[in-house]
Amino acid sequence: xxxxxxxxxxxxxxxxxxxxxxxxxxxxxxxxxxxxxxxxxxxxxxxxxxxxxxxxxxxxxxxxxxxxxxxxxxxxxxxxxxxxxxxxxxxxxxxxxxxxxxxxxxxxxxxxxxxxxxxxxxxxxxxxxxxxxxxxxxxxxxxxxxxxxxxxxxxxxxxxxxxxxxxxxxxxxxxxxxxxxxxxxxxxxxxxxxxxxxxxxxxxxxxxxxxxxxxxxxxxxxxxxxxxxxxxxxxxxxxxxxxxxxxxxxxxxxxxxxxxxxxxxxxxxxxxxxxxxxxxxxxxxxxxxxxxxxxxxxxxxxxxxxxxxx
Ligand code: GLU
Numbered sequence: 001x002x003x004x005x006x007x008x009x010x011x012x013x014x015x016x017x018x019x020x021x022x023x024x025x026x027x028x029x030x031x032x033x034x035x036x037x038x039x040x041x042x043x044x045x046x047x048x049x050x051x052x053x054x055x056x057x058x059x060x061x062x063x064x065x066x067x068x069x070x071x072x073x074x075x076x077x078x079x080x081x082x083x084x085x086x087x088x089x090x091x092x093x094x095x096x097x098x099x100x101x102x103x104x105x106x107x108x109x110x111x112x113x114x115x116x117x118x119x120x121x122x123x124x125x126x127x128x129x130x131x132x133x134x135x136x137x138x139x140x141x142x143x144x145x146x147x148x149x150x151x152x153x154x155x156x157x158x159x160x161x162x163x164x165x166x167x168x169x170x171x172x173x174x175x176x177x178x179x180x181x182x183x184x185x186x187x188x189x190x191x192x193x194x195x196x197x198x199x200x201x202x203x204x205x206x207x208x209x210x211x212x213x214x215x216x217x218x219x220x221x222x223x224x225x226x227x228x229x230x231x232x233x234x235x236x237x238x239x240x241x242x243x244x245x246x247x248x249x250x251x252x253x254x255x256x257x258x259x260x261x262x263x264x265x266x267x268x269x270x271x272x273x274x275x276x277x278x279x280x281x282x283x284x285x286x287x288x289x290x291x292x293x294x295x296x297x298x299x300x301x302x303x304x305x306x307x308x309x310x
Contacts (some may be wrong), residue, residue: 005101011301013046015294016057019043019279026281026289029261031170035065035280038263043277044063044205045294048213048273056206063202064278065160067260068099070198071121072215072233073144078115078127079229086127089183090120092236099243099286101168110181114240116258119174122184125195134194141198142172148224149211157222161193161201168196199260205278212266212274214257234268236273238306242292245285251298254305265291269304 020043030036044058052099078086095113097104105112105119112120128137138156146154164171184191203211214224215234225233237256242249249257255275257267263280263289275298279290303310 001148008047008049008245008302011045011298012055012057015045015297016043018270018297019058019294021172024289024291025279026283027098027224028263028280029282029286030161031167032164032261033167034160035262038064038280042263042278043282043294044276045298046205046209046276047298048209048216048218048274050216050218050273054206054299056209058205058276060205063157063204064264064280065199065260065262066203066208066264067199067262068072068116068121068199069208069258069260069264069266070145070201071116071196072237072266073123073141073148073211074121074124074128074198075236076162076225076229077141077144078124079232080225081130084123086220089123089127090115092240094239094246095244097244100174100244102170105177110178110183112178114236116236116240117243118171119178122175122178122191122195125198126184126191127185129191129194130137134190134197138197142201143249144224145201145211146201147213147222149207149221150220151210154201154203154207157200157202158197160202161196162197164196165193168192171195186285187288199274205264205276208264208266208276208278211273212268212276215268216274217271218274235269237268238296242287243285245283245287249287249292252292253299254307256297256306258293259287259293261286263288263291265295267295267299269299269310271304272304272310297304
């Protein structure tokens with residue numbers, strides 16, 4: 001079947017209309033006070049195609065907190081540092097408990113299951129801090145995101161970072177457990193301060209879709225990571241990108257993707273598309289409810305899946 005750009009536009013409009021009409025939207029994250037006030041009726045979807053076109057529907061120009069989607073970029077940076085013993089400090093297995101589980105970290109004796117659960121992402125941030133101040137590390141992360149999205153206007157929202165610093169008790173606990181197992185090279189304050197700030201990067205849906213083009217294999221200028229890293233990152237997004245909801249997401253959508261508690265999802269169709277959705281209401285695993293439904297509909301309509309011939 002020939003599926004052209006026009007048909008993508010039609011599918012996006014249909015998805016936008018049904019998202020707006022849906023009553024069950026999930027709950028916005030409340031444990032970060034600054035995110036609790038986000039309007040649950042917001043919805044946006046944007047798709048970058050291999051021919052350079054970008055098609056979108058909904059609130060695509062409203063910035064939101066990308067939260068854990070930032071872990072994709074920090075992982076990319078950490079993997080780019082040769083000579084690191086990164087994989088001795090972080091596993092590559094899907095998690096069976098919540099994204100901020102202390103129990104899982106304790107059972108695994110301070111070695112997080114994967115780089116996308118909070119404990120794993122905190123270790124990743126700690127890796128990036130080697131030889132840099134927090135300000136330098138954050139500048140490096142922000143530059144990476146700006147380059148990936150071809151937009152130098154992307155910023156960190158300091159009020160979101162501050163909000164999480166004051167209320168993110170589980171993350172403080174995770175950092176201290178990591179330190180107790182000798183799996184943090186920097187202080188909890190420095191590492192978490194940097195982590196909270198990269199989670200607080202604010203982007204629009206269109207910027208977020210563009211930032212994933214390097215993972216779809218599109219040539220967008222400077223090469224951000226090696227091809228071998230793209231393969232690894234996409235594999236981890238598929239198996240771990242939705243925490244303990246990753247199996248369900250793979251079953252329904254069939255694409256590597258990373259969610260954030262701000263309601264964003266970045267999904268990759270290798271060689272074909274980079275897709276971002278934003279719908280702040282979350283399911284019980286902390287993943288965007290309507291974003292997942294939108295990606296399910298889009299991937300089925302377009303025949304996009306890493307498990308079938310497109
Ligand atoms: N900053 C959030 C936290 O550490 C990220 C979690 C997420 O987006 O899934 O709890």
